[in-house]
Amino acid sequence: MKATSDERAAAAGAAHALAARLAALETRDTLRFAMCGSVDDGKSTLLGRLLAEAGMIPDDRLAQMVRDSKTHGTQGGRPDYSLLLDGLEAEREQGITIDVAWRYFGTDKRAFIVADCPGHAQYTRNMASGASNAELGIVLVDARAGVQTQTRRHTAILAMFGVRRVLFAVNKLDLIDYNHARYHAIEQECIKLAQDLGVDAADAIPVSAINADNLVAHSPKTPWYTGKPLLEYLETVQVERKVDEAFALSVQWVNRPNHDFRGYAGTITGGRVAPGNEVVVLPSGRLSRIARVIGGDRDLESAEAGQAVTLTLTDQIDVARGDVIADPALPPDVAAQFACHLLWLDDAALLPGRRYLMKLATRVLGAQVTEIKHRIDPDTQAHLAATRLVANEIGYCNLSLDAEVAFRPYQQDRRLGSFILVDRESNATVGCGTLDFGLRRDSNVHWQQLDVDRVSRARIKGQAPRCLWFTGLSGAGKSTIANLVERRLLADGFHTILLDGDNVRHGLNRDLGFTDSDRVENIRRVAEVSKLMMDAGLIVLVSFISPFRAERRMARDLIGESGFMEVFVDAPLAICETRDVKGLYAKARAGKIANFTGIGSPYEAPESPEIHLHSDRESAAESAARVVKVLID
Amino acid sequence: MRILRETVAACKKPVLLYSIGKDSSVLLHLLLKAFHPARPPLPMLHVNTTWKFREMIEFRDRVARETGVKLIEHINQDGVKQGTDPVNDASKHTYVMKTLALRQALAQHGFDAAIGGARRDEDPARAKERVFSLRGAGQSWEPRKQRPEPWGLFNTRLAQDETLRVFPLSDWTELDVWLYIRREGIEVVPLYFAKQRQTFVRNGALLVRDDERVPLEPGEKLVPKTVRFRTLGCWPLTAAVESDAADLDGIIAEMLDTRQSERAGRVIDRDPADSMERKKREGYF
Numbered sequence: 010m011k012a013t014s015d016e017r018a019a020a021a022g023a024a025h026a027l028a029a030r031l032a033a034l035e036t037r038d039t040l041r042f043a044m045c046g047s048v049d050d051g052k053s054t055l056l057g058r059l060l061a062e063a064g065m066i067p068d069d070r071l072a073q074m075v076r077d078s079k080t081h082g083t084q085g086g087r088p089d090y091s092l093l094l095d096g097l098e099a100e101r102e103q104g105i106t107i108d109v110a111w112r113y114f115g116t117d118k119r120a121f122i123v124a125d126c127p128g129h130a131q132y133t134r135n136m137a138s139g140a141s142n143a144e145l146g147i148v149l150v151d152a153r154a155g156v157q158t159q160t161r162r163h164t165a166i167l168a169m170f171g172v173r174r175v176l177f178a179v180n181k182l183d184l185i186d187y188n189h190a191r192y193h194a195i196e197q198e199c200i201k202l203a204q205d206l207g208v209d210a211a212d213a214i215p216v217s218a219i220n221a222d223n224l225v226a227h228s229p230k231t232p233w234y235t236g237k238p239l240l241e242y243l244e245t246v247q248v249e250r251k252v253d254e255a256f257a258l259s260v261q262w263v264n265r266p267n268h269d270f271r272g273y274a275g276t277i278t279g280g281r282v283a284p285g286n287e288v289v290v291l292p293s294g295r296l297s298r299i300a301r302v303i304g305g306d307r308d309l310e311s312a313e314a315g316q317a318v319t320l321t322l323t324d325q326i327d328v329a330r331g332d333v334i335a336d337p338a339l340p341p342d343v344a345a346q347f348a349c350h351l352l353w354l355d356d357a358a359l360l361p362g363r364r365y366l367m368k369l370a371t372r373v374l375g376a377q378v379t380e381i382k383h384r385i386d387p388d389t390q391a392h393l394a395a396t397r398l399v400a401n402e403i404g405y406c407n408l409s410l411d412a413e414v415a416f417r418p419y420q421q422d423r424r425l426g427s428f429i430l431v432d433r434e435s436n437a438t439v440g441c442g443t444l445d446f447g448l449r450r451d452s453n454v455h456w457q458q459l460d461v462d463r464v465s466r467a468r469i470k471g472q473a474p475r476c477l478w479f480t481g482l483s484g485a486g487k488s489t490i491a492n493l494v495e496r497r498l499l500a501d502g503f504h505t506i507l508l509d510g511d512n513v514r515h516g517l518n519r520d521l522g523f524t525d526s527d528r529v530e531n532i533r534r535v536a537e538v539s540k541l542m543m544d545a546g547l548i549v550l551v552s553f554i555s556p557f558r559a560e561r562r563m564a565r566d567l568i569g570e571s572g573f574m575e576v577f578v579d580a581p582l583a584i585c586e587t588r589d590v591k592g593l594y595a596k597a598r599a600g601k602i603a604n605f606t607g608i609g610s611p612y613e614a615p616e617s618p619e620i621h622l623h624s625d626r627e628s629a630a631e632s633a634a635r636v637v638k639v640l641i642d
Numbered sequence: 643m644r645i646l647r648e649t650v651a652a653c654k655k656p657v658l659l660y661s662i663g664k665d666s667s668v669l670l671h672l673l674l675k676a677f678h679p680a681r682p683p684l685p686m687l688h689v690n691t692t693w694k695f696r697e698m699i700e701f702r703d704r705v706a707r708e709t710g711v712k713l714i715e716h717i718n719q720d721g722v723k724q725g726t727d728p729v730n731d732a733s734k735h736t737y738v739m740k741t742l743a744l745r746q747a748l749a750q751h752g753f754d755a756a757i758g759g760a761r762r763d764e765d766p767a768r769a770k771e772r773v774f775s776l777r778g779a780g781q782s783w784e785p786r787k788q789r790p791e792p793w794g795l796f797n798t799r800l801a802q803d804e805t806l807r808v809f810p811l812s813d814w815t816e817l818d819v820w821l822y823i824r825r826e827g828i829e830v831v832p833l834y835f836a837k838q839r840q841t842f843v844r845n846g847a848l849l850v851r852d853d854e855r856v857p858l859e860p861g862e863k864l865v866p867k868t869v870r871f872r873t874l875g876c877w878p879l880t881a882a883v884e885s886d887a888a889d890l891d892g893i894i895a896e897m898l899d900t901r902q903s904e905r906a907g908r909v910i911d912r913d914p915a916d917s918m919e920r921k922k923r924e925g926y927f
């Protein structure tokens with residue numbers, strides 16, 4: 010059958026409409042927002058309802074929600090829209106949401122990526138992931154309660170993570186009978202709060218998630234509200250997209266398919282780049298020029314922030330993963346010490362002086378917090394004194410890295426100004442933070458240039474400086490063997506010094522106790538002293554239980570791989586306990602010494618010590634002879 | 643591309659999990675772009691359940707030939723010996739031929755990072771998945787050990803026996819995938835496009851018979867219908883939808899006013915809504 014002209018016209022019209030829609034979809038932008046609220050403010054209900062009302066939830070999922078509402082809904086069998094969002098079994102069973110959930114929806118005008126941040130006790134940790142990439146924050150407020158401590162906390166964290174615009178969704182308006190005066194008071198309070206916390210722009214919307222008031226259409230129950238319904242607000246809100254104007258790219262991968270091509274792949278963090286532009290490579294400071302900008306499989310005339318590209322340079326210079334290629338007119342700063350905000354994520358506390366790995370853009374290197382300046386009270390933003398940070402606490406700290414890196418302050422550039430800290434033993438991500446400014450300590454406290462150095466001092470002694478680090482349980486034989494080794498060395502004409510744990514604690518370290526942070530400081534001082542002694546050209550013998558791998562690693566890092574020899578004096582706990590030279594095991598067993606290594610506190614055996622002695626199988630003299638042999642060879 | 647590059651730069655032995663579907667096609671396309679002019683420095687792995695549509699296998703072999711990316715095919719031979727049956731015991735078939743098979747293949751080759759095309763919008767159970775998802779010994783997934791990823795700063799450090807699953811398309815939606823395929827002119831398996839095919843109905847699902855292994859039951863008969871697929875898997879487990887969408891614009895138009903979720907077409911997902919999480923714990927993704 011032939012199509013009638015009406016049918017043909019309809020088909021052409023449909024094709025036309027589709028083409029227009031596709032064009033709209035191709036050019037629409039994406040808004041990332043974080044959604045926060047305390048437990049029971051109605052966040053899940055609001056989001057679920059918004060998606061459903063906007064026609065974003067497929068029929069089969071809506072039907073399932075209606076079915077599930079009968080069995081585990083909270084609405085007495087009526088549709089419970091919060092069920093549209095619940096995912097994990099564990100969470101359903103406990104009836105709580107435990108982690109940031111990512112939601113996606115869109116209209117023809119905009120696509121939305123929602124970080125749905127749970128509001129319970131772990132909120133800070135969870136909000137960090139959500140707020141870090143958000144351009145807008147939505148804070149739920151229960152109309153019955155108004156601004157609460159949690160409201161303040163959520164807004165403060167959004168502000169700290171650089172979210173410049175906040176929308177307060179004042180929910181459960183049905184429960185205050187859509188009272189304008191009450192809403193108005195809450196609105197004023199919210200806007201003032203946002204201003205106090207330094208948020209650039211703040212708005213409020215009166216809603217009822219349960220009744221879908223002001224979600225996609227104006228509610229007849231709030232004739233006094235003249236602003237936009239929530240969905241339209243989201244479609245049209247202008248957010249400041251903070252990207253740095255000056256070009257920078259952090260090198261992710263060096264692309265070398267053959268000898269003729271050497272490209273630097275990465276994502277542009279700021280500005281724009283084109284062939285011919287002059288660039289500087291940081292931290293080395295070498296200058297060059299862009300030869301090609303490659304996007305995918307073609308050459309581009311230019312590329313801008315956000316694009317993943319591959320650059321080639323006109324000169325053969327050394328560029329590695331983690332380096333930053335930048336505009337030499339406005340280059341990022343270079344520093345190895347920083348003032349930063351740090352949010353602690355791990356259940357084990359942050360201890361100043363402990364060594365972690367830091368990842369900043371694509372660079373990974375050793376880092377330690379040298380000082381906690383203060384902790385920030387989440388409710389009042391007051392500065393509190395602190396010696397450690399536990400999970401969910403935020404501190405203002407000094408951070409020291411093993412080498413210089415290129416960076417920008419976080420408020421200027423989120424990508425080059427943010428970092429995570431990783432634990433070297435557990436590999437967990439234990440902290441995250443934002444860089445404020447570089448400390449020029451390195452350049453202010455100049456290293457005194459010394460004419461006579463370690464090598465020349467050691468040469469006249471006819472030896473190479475070394476640090477022999479004896480570790481093992483109390484009673485394993487560390488001190489006995491270290492003593493024997495020193496006597497042998499002295500007899501052979503070597504210059505030595507022996508640092509014994511107990512003795513050092515009577516003098517240099519007598520202000521330190523046995524808390525975790527004191528232990529770290531204890532080891533740090535001993536390692537620093539050992540290093541000075543090595544500079545004096547000596548062979549240093551350290552006899553310390555040093556039960557934790559992380560501590561010994563810190564000593565190794567401070568002293569330097571080449572001079573450090575870990576000597577593991579190994580004997581089973583049972584044998585050490587029968588030896589019990591100082592009567593300490595008996596006391597520990599009797600409960601008189603807390604945290605005694607081997608009894609109340611673990612000993613982490615070295616994984617690959619330079620020397621491994623078995624003091625239960627060989628005599629102290631045999632062990633000592635082995636150490637001397639390894640040292641002299 | 644940033645995520646793909648990060649995986650290759652930071653992991654020792656990564657692999658692309660290639661499922662032949664549209665998401666895999668997009669991933670492969672991104673991979674070729676991310677490493678151009680070099681060839682992507684990793685192979686792709688296809689876990690073959692032996693029940694894939696023939697058109698999928700042809701497509702896979704041609705893509706491997708044309709791109710020059712090394713293809714590793716893994717079939718769980720124990721499963722083949724036991725003889726699993728997707729028709730009568732779908733969950734067991736999926737577990738043995740897909741979940742177990744994938745674990746075998748990853749362990750056998752010692753891959754420490756497997757890149758997959760899963761997206762967070764597919765299912766509420768995936769909404770909290772990380773981009774770099776940590777798997778413990780035996781490739782188990784422990785919700786508590788997952789690492790926060792602020793600013794997209796991914797921690798890729800692994801202990802012995804730990805591996806990563808990497809999902810570069812986490813933040814994409816099904817619509818994003820199709821729009822990207824259209825914009826970049828990426829080729830996908832023709833089964834996604836409507837065409838007249840021989841169909842029959844079993845347990846309420848509209849199936850397209852791809853080979854003779856499944857005999858028709860009394861009362862069932864083959865009917866030619868114009869159908870297409872929204873997702874691709876084992877043919878007896880993948881329901882077709884009646885559709886006229888014969889090209890990309892048609893598919894997108896259909897999706898814009900469709901009222902069914904993508905997974906409605908997967909026969910194995912008809913169990914309780916929690917099943918995704920359980921499968922994930924077992925290592926399905």
Ligand SMILES: Nc1nc2c(ncn2[C@@H]2O[C@H](COP(=O)(O)OP(=O)(O)O)[C@@H](O)[C@H]2O)c(=O)[nH]1
Nearest residue numbers: 048049050051052053054083091181217218219
């Ligand atoms: N009366 C009323 N109750 C609401 C409204 N929004 C949510 N609730 C109820 O508040 C409770 C908590 O909602 P839920 O969405 O689970 O809160 P969440 O913890 O913030 O995700 C539920 O019992 C909801 O039914 C509203 O607008 N009006």
